[in-house]
Amino acid sequence: MDKIKIIGGKQLNGKIYISGAKNAALPLICASLLTPDTVTLTNMPMLSDIKSLNALLTLLGTQIDEFDDFLDGHPTKTYSYRTQEATSLIAPYDYVRKMRASYYVLGPLLARYGHVELSLPGGCAIGARPMDIHLAALEQMGAKIEIRNGYVIADIDGRLKGADIIFKVASVGATCNILMAAVLAEGVTKIQNAAKEPEIGDLIDLLNDMGAKISGRDTSILTIEGVETLHGATHKVIPDRIEAGSYAVAAAITRGCIELINAQASTLQCPINILRQMGVDVTETENSLIVDARGKTLVGQDIMTDFYPGFPTDLQAQFLALMLTAEGASLITETIWENRFMHVPELMRMGANINIHGHASAIVRHVDKLYGAPVMATDLRASFALILAGLIAEGETIVNRVYHLYRGYEKLAEKLAAVGADIEVIHESDE
Ligand code: UD1
16 A cells, blocks of 8 residues: 655745546536536546546446546546446445445436436445435435435436425535436426535536536526436536645645646635635735745634535645644634544644544644654545645654545645655555
8 A cells, every 4th residue: 555755844835736626527427427428528637536436437338538638738637428328227335435426326327217226335434424415305306216235226207307405404415416317307406505616516517518407506596407318518627626725735834835726716715715814825816826825924713614615624634734833723613524533633643732622623722843653544635634744744754545645636746746845655566
């Protein structure tokens, strides 16, 4: 298993190119199941999660072609997806367990074929992660749903029917799944309390380009007028706001200056405000974000995670690490996931001063120094928090279980090394 070795203490300066958004790409890939035509996605990030989902679509009968591409002066990937006719309607446990967003095949397959068998993904390190909102909405649209042997078995006679749906929680996953189901339903579907994350806007753009009729983009009420068929389209994936926010923290925590090329400031307003309140200079340009913390004394801030446009839970671990270097104490409150402070015990092994209160709150107090240590990552974003701590720690930090990072950070070590980090991937075969 690969590890990452970091020698801390380097100020990071330079430019980092922000890749296409993982959480946008995953539902976009599954939207291709809605049509027999080709859907081409450009600016795709090179990540293990994309490979895992591609493997599932290949199993379902999708023809996938991969091309090397060059966008905005940087190498990237383009994938084309063509599902002329699905050869299987079963998403097996071994695939879904590896990558829970595999559940995005549920809406499209049910809408196009009237039957799907999806292994329930189960919980993960950060929480129980139920699917009840997805399933209740599909039932409202006329689907018959049974849970058998760990699988959701969904059936529909004819087409799904439009319905008035009110989500009890503004779930990103349920919004994407129900959008993809409703585009081919008979009649009009209205989703109230829909999630408003930018990745949903990206999915709506692709679906509308494929011939869907969705209105209400960027609002919590989405109206979908069902159509009988959809056609192919070509779509450029939006930049990854979580990757951009993570590298913004890398600049701030090392008191360096990094220009995040292609970062979309409009999707990061809440984290940008926190950085500014801390004392970091953040400049928004037309196609980048410049994060400058050189010579700054930062002041701790309280953060509470929330649905978009609130503070993203996927940046909580990284900002928590940053607060260790800020003056005073910072209260970090997690409201989305019930178990998202797994990075804290590892940070404390490096000398952090953090108190967790219950499951939801952590008080982070300033420390003068962190010390390098071998640490263990438990999930994708927690892993990045450990990388950040390693960047400022005295001596050597080894981050184990790097496969978490491969899920969501394209070329992480290369990108950080290019701005001056002393970072190295130790491959299993090197040991
Ligand atoms: C997505 C993101 C994830 C991010 C999360 C919140 C992807 C692939 N993943 O996850 O990185 O942390 O949004 O921004 O895009 N819930 C229910 N029942 C359901 C579904 C959700 O109770 O049927 C609850 C969850 O337990 C959680 C909250 O709703 O407390 C938000 O979850 P949701 O928005 O669905 O997260 P994901 O789409 O899984």
